Amino acid sequence: MKNYYLLIVTIIIVSCTKQKVQPQNNTNPTSSGFNCDKNSSVVSYSSNILPLFQNKCNNCHSTPGSGGINLDSYSFIKQTILGGQIIPVVINTDTTSIIMPPPPRKHLDSCEIKMLNLWMAQGCLNN
Secondary structure, three states: OHHHHHHHHHHHHHHHHOOOOOOOOOOOOOOOOOOOOOOOOOOOHHHHHHHHHHHHOOOOOOOOOHHHOOOOOHHHHHHHHHOOOOHHHHOOOOOOOOOOOOOOOOOOOHHHHHHHHHHHHOOOOOO
């Protein structure tokens, strides 16, 4: 019986330590074409920002918008991001608070967050 318990504990430990860890490589462009290595990049709403929101946010935040937040147009995205309602929740890792997008969806990576911040710094252009 003792060997049975030892076997179960061993299986549990091994299964917990065998998870693959995917390295975050921000040297490649994001799915929206933004390259994090080029600090001088101009962020395009139509090429970079809109695809990001369509892929990560619009399942829940399109008209009328979950939680009263609608992210399906330039004006709504600009208003929400400049109002400070996006960056705090996409960089949040505190599991007791709101985290966007919620599991099981993938969170924004550091390159995508950098792209949003750069877009804001460039004046949230509709380009």
